[in-house]
């Protein structure tokens with residue numbers, strides 16, 4: 346197990362420098378904007394759905410390394426999952442970064458485990474969860490509006 | 499060693515440093531380097547001892563007991579008013595109102611003065627570099643009264659555009675609210691000139707002195723400002739105590755803001771007669787302990803003197819700018835002609851929050867974010883900055899540690 350105090354794992358630095366699925370999606374089924382006024386982090390999450398299955402996810406925006414890497418890792422994790430599965434992963438991830446005493450089961454969280462160190466830095470939890478809250482808004486506030494804004498503050 | 503370092507008297511700073519017990523600690527095994535003084539300063543032992551002595555020897559409510567402890571508490575509480583009067587050279591101690599801090603002082607003026615004086619068509623003029631606490635109370639009172647809020651812009655260095663100020667001020671301007679020293683940029687504003695111009699147009703002036711009082715002498719009579727606000731906790735004093743200075747004639751005319759005990763002379767169900775200044779504005783049991791603690795902070799500063807403090811801090815700021823400029827991608831935000839104690843910066847390719855977190859693991863405390871001045875961030879096109887801010891106990895070695903921390907951050911972040 347890595348040292349949790351080492352927040353900036355190689356994988357985080359890498360995803361910050363070259364974020365995956367970092368693009369605007371012109372033909373998205375849903376998009377949502379997330380904003381963290383405390384940090385000035387801003388991002389937009391785009392989703393394409395085929396029935397219940399997330400067929401594509403992308404994001405764009407700007408923020409600190411933790412929020413960019415978290416969004417990048419999230420997109421990789423979600424492609425091909427059902428909405429229900431995505432919600433479950435969010436729950437597990439949330440516990441991973443907020444609950445200092447929860448076990449870190451790398452087989453369950455996969456690459457997202459790289460963000461476990463965030464639990465040692467309560468001030469940075471909002472950075473790591475911004476993309477997930479934004480995704481959540483996209484999935485739930487889509488009735489009638491194709492555009493929603495969430496704020497982690 | 500370069501020219502600036504030589505000017506920094508490390509021995510004296512090291513002696514002052516010993517007065518602050520909190521500084522002698524390690525964070526995760528690293529010596530604490532506290533460079534977040536614009537957020538709040540640390541407290542010297544004399545202030546901590548005063549607080550402890552108050553609770554272990556004096557504690558009683560003030561202005562309302564005939565017993566000995568109440569008299570002692572009252573004497574010390576009112577004694578602080580005199581210390582503050584002397585500290586900012588006010589004419590009369592009745593012009594010193596105790597509040598929670600700068601924020602409450604400004605809200606008091608906006609509500610007590612603004613609500614009774616402002617009407618539709620009137621204008622309040624502030625600047626683009628104000629702290630949210632000198633923006634929001636005015637927005638709120640403008641909303642209520644129909645007055646409008648105007649903003650004087652700043653230039654790319656963070657200097658106020660005085661020519662624009664002269665264009666914006668007019669006979670409709672009722673009050674000019676301006677920060678003495680900007681917490682986000684370090685700019686020292688030419689407040690005397692600003693006040694003269696405002697008075698020539700019949701407008702009052704409120705100065706937000708939160709970032710000034712710990713770093714330079716302030717003389718409210720010489721400035722001729724109408725209101726001056728500051729917080730004790732940025733002045734080596736306790737949290738929860740601040741000061742509103744107001745010219746007596748203005749305060750006399752202003753209605754009270756809050757009602758309750760202490761601010762009255764006589765109450766019946768038909769009618770209430772308000773107390774005299776300054777108590778008219780101090781309803782309820784005030785923050786007695788921290789007010790008394792403020793006296794110790796003021797005496798501590800007066801014991802050292804602003805000549806020595808200012809010389810030391812100016813040298814530190816110059817040394818920091820010179821030293822950190824060699825860090826690749828380093829850019830200062832706020833390069834005004836006159837600056838005090840605040841160094842806001844960004845590093846190309848690294849978000850300030852990542853910087854703040856990594857520096858913290860090195861024991862270095864700086865502030866990152868928008869510094870409660872979102873309009874300033876917008877003006878400079880950055881989401882946030884990193885800010886190192888200095889106090890009398892900081893040293894050139896700490897600046898060197900900061901530089902090493904920045905280099906380490908770049909390594910971690912692969913920049």
Ligand SMILES: Cc1ncc(COP(=O)(O)O)c(C=O)c1O
Pocket residue numbers: 536537598599600601602629631632677679680681706708709729870
């Ligand atoms: C320039 C300025 N004005 C006002 C304030 C508000 O002071 P307080 O939070 O003590 O009321 C601050 C403190 O952050 C400040 O730096």
